[in-house]
Amino acid sequence: MEVDLHIHTTASDGTSAPQEVVEIAAYYGLRAIAITDHDEVGGITPALLAGRLTGIEVIPGIEINTEYEQREVHILGYFIDYHDPKLLAQLKRLQDARLIRISKIVNALRQLGLPIELTRVRELAGNGSIGRPHIGMAMIEQGYVKSIQEAFHRYIGYGCPAYVPRYKIGPEEAVELILGAKGVPILAHPGLVNRDDLIPKLVKVGLQGLEVYYPEHEPWMVSKYLKLTDKYGLIATGGSDYHGNKANYRADIGTVTVSYQVVDQLKECQRLNLYKV
Ligand SMILES: [Zn+2]
Numbered sequence: 001m002e003v004d005l006h007i008h009t010t011a012s013d014g015t016s017a018p019q020e021v022v023e024i025a026a027y028y029g030l031r032a033i034a035i036t037d038h039d040e041v042g043g044i045t046p047a048l049l050a051g052r053l054t055g056i057e058v059i060p061g062i063e064i065n066t067e068y069e070q071r072e073v074h075i076l077g078y079f080i081d082y083h084d085p086k087l088l089a090q091l092k093r094l095q096d097a098r099l100i101r102i103s104k105i106v107n108a109l110r111q112l113g114l115p116i117e118l119t120r121v122r123e124l125a126g127n128g129s130i131g132r133p134h135i136g137m138a139m140i141e142q143g144y145v146k147s148i149q150e151a152f153h154r155y156i157g158y159g160c161p162a163y164v165p166r167y168k169i170g171p172e173e174a175v176e177l178i179l180g181a182k183g184v185p186i187l188a189h190p191g192l193v194n195r196d197d198l199i200p201k202l203v204k205v206g207l208q209g210l211e212v213y214y215p216e217h218e219p220w221m222v223s224k225y226l227k228l229t230d231k232y233g234l235i236a237t238g239g240s241d242y243h244g245n246k247a248n249y250r251a252d253i254g255t256v257t258v259s260y261q262v263v264d265q266l267k268e269c270q271r272l273n274l275y276k277v
């Protein structure tokens with residue numbers, strides 16, 4: 001009876017619809033999954049409905065993208081109240097910032113003599129959250145570059161001529177936002193973040209776990225982060241970070257799982273948080 005606590009859908013940058021994700025989890029015989037889209041809660045309701053039909057427990061979650069000293073830091077939130085007005089307002093701000101940034105990049109490309117249409121970039125993003133990969137796709141269509149990687153390396157990546165920074169919140173703010181929405185905040189893939197000095201700082205503001213089990217975590221990272229969960233009294237979570245079969249990175253649903261006990265720990269943690277509020 002296993003659980004995958006890190007899954008993306010078409011509500012953010014995944015390529016599988018929420019219903020599909022639940023069906024795949026049912027096919028693999030998982031007991032529970034968490035929907036954790038980037039800065040977006042739109043996949044939760046359809047996944048909950050599909051979960052009811054298939055008997056899979058769906059945990060409402062989120063993965064908030066933040067920045068800490070020029071590094072991407074992702075904060076997972078479990079059992080969030082996905083109707084919480086403060087949470088929704090901040091997510092809206094992050095989504096709007098995404099769009100503003102994309103149109104600034106489109107303008108910068110035009111000035112470089114590489115015009116692409118903003119409407120086409122939006123079309124390529126579909127219902128999911130718009131991002132630089134969609135600009136790369138539009139550039140490929142125009143014959144400016146051969147791949148998304150080339151678009152990043154030559155034009156839109158950090159330090160390139162059409163690079164535009166993005167409005168981001170800090171990881172502490174994301175932890176507080178998740179606690180405010182009655183959720184349990186967890187630091188995603190700490191091995192990729194590689195800034196362990198951040199962990200005690202986040203514990204101070206209410207971090208309650210580390211994503212110890214992750215496709216790209218080497219065995220030595222797993223044991224290091226397990227020790228840190230012991231040291232700080234944190235929950236050790238894990239998941240596949242599934243982005244879809246068509247996405248050419250990361251693992252399939254269920255390739256990294258934890259036992260159902262972790263779900264019980266998250267529920268207990270959430271229950272105790274409610275008393276604190
Ligand atoms: Zn992440």
Ligand SMILES: [Zn+2]
Binds near residue numbers: 006008063241
């Ligand atoms: Zn993720």
